[in-house]
Amino acid sequence: MINIENVSKNFTLHNQNSVVIPVMQGANMLVQPGECVGLTGSSGAGKSTLMRMVYGNYLTQAGRIMVGDLDIVTALPRQILDLRRDTLGYVSQFLRVVPRVPTLDVVSEPMLAVGVTREVAHERARILLTKLRIPERLWSLSPLTFSGGEQQRVNIARGFAHEYPAMLLDEPTASLDIANRETVLSLIEDAKARGAAIIGIFHDEAARARVCDREVDVSIFTPKAA
Amino acid sequence: MTPLLQVTDISKYYGSRLGCRGVNFDLYPGEVLGIVGESGSGKSTLLNCLAGHQEPDSGAVIFDTRADGPKDTVTMSEPERRMLSRTDWAFVHQNARDGLRMGVSAGGNVGERLMAVGARHYGDIRGTAIDWLDKVEISDERTDDRPSQFSGGMQQRLQIARNLVTGPRLIFMDEPTGGLDVSVQARLLDLLRGLVRELGLSAIVVTHDLAVVRLLADRLMVMKDGHVIETGLTDQVLDDPQHGYTQLLVSSVLQV
Secondary structure, X not given: OEEEEXXXXXXXXXXXXXXXXXXXXXXXXXXXXXXXXXXXXXXXXXXXXXXXXXXXXXXXXXXXXXXXXXXXXXXXXXXXXXXXXXXXXEEOOOOOOOOOOOHXXXXXXXXHHOOOOHHHHHHHHHHHHHHOOOOHHHOOOOHHHXXXXXXXXXXXXXXXXOOOOEEEEXXXXXXXXXXXXXXXXXXXXXXXXXXXXXEEEOOOHHHHHHHOOEEEEHHHHOXXXX | OOXXXXXXXXXXXXXXXXXXXEEEEEEOOOOEEEEEOOOOOOHHHHHHHHOOOOXXXXXXXEEEEOOXXXXXXXXXXXXXXXXXHHOOEEEEOOOHHHHOOOOOOHHHHHHHHXXXXXXXXXXXXXXHXXXXXXXXXXXXXXXXXXXXXXXXXXXXXXXXXXXXXXXXXXXXXXXXXXXXXXXXXXXXXXXXXXXXXXXXXEEEEEOOOHHHHHHHOOEEEEEEOOEEEEEEEHHHHHHOOOOHHHHHHHHOOOOO
């Protein structure tokens, strides 16, 4: 489902003496449907960078990143937008939404985008928010006023609202208590069971061991300092 | 799928001064394109050329009309272009006063657009107008008040209602949230996003506010000195900018 072939990435900082920083070289990785692959490596090794490249959020200088039939590296913005709407989900570490929009609508939005009716979307949003222990009295409020942990759980509810065939999870269990961590891990297991291909970053080793079928250490893709 | 708008090689000079040069892009139905750049970068000139407010020196703006399919709006006749701007196009000005008739009631401002496209039944017009005022959160008891009695944010929402009542397919926006309180900005952004999704509108939004484009636009175009220097997915351009100027622009935003 996700196939990364011989991928490299540089950052060029034009305003800082045009320094070119190579951050990734010759990265290869294959994720099958129903499989979860964990990215490991020390902080700064490029785990999030690789994930953002797969999402099309960072440009890739060379190689191919196939998600389904689409090569992210050469795809048009419009094709990536379609892919993100229907096929590829991303749970980032931070919630980024329009201020003042109620939590229920924030969680429903990815479903409305694929044409689910408002009633059905709200119903599923309620189920997810209940599972993730967001108190019902908060549902009509904007999540931007919530605590960090609550925001993260709203972000997860939003990320799992539509059943994407491919998913990217950046630290989904960080800063969650035991009960909520358990809920998130079971959401991931459910997604795998329905055939989703998942790339995840987990600092929580026990969580990684439980949901990941394999691990890839991204440090091997880090270019050696010249 | 046919693009709603195909823009090829648009250039505009003011005498020997450059407005914008060699701009190309396609816009598909349901897409929101953001254009950012500092003052004087040519973004408003470009918008005005696209919307038929100014005549470009060269290039074509091909719009997929309902009746006749793709047609160049630069070379079409003035009455034809005016008809487009009353029906399929909408233009939201930065200053709501430029887009409203200040001496006419709020309901009249909305109803007038309907009459311009042939609606004649007073009850229907008033009903539709009130319906749209409600959509932009202006209460029906303000229907007969003049826009001059409205706050800036309400005027802006009224302008949007007036523009959208005829069911346009393409909406041009020049700094739609400029000069508004942040609290009002947020509500307006949510309103616009909802309308884009529910009505399948396409939009071109000119702004210098990067936070606004991140939330509103699917794709982004960065302009400097009349040229387009970078284009791409909005989040990609903002998070991994390739051009030196865009990097400067993104890194200069103050954090709250």
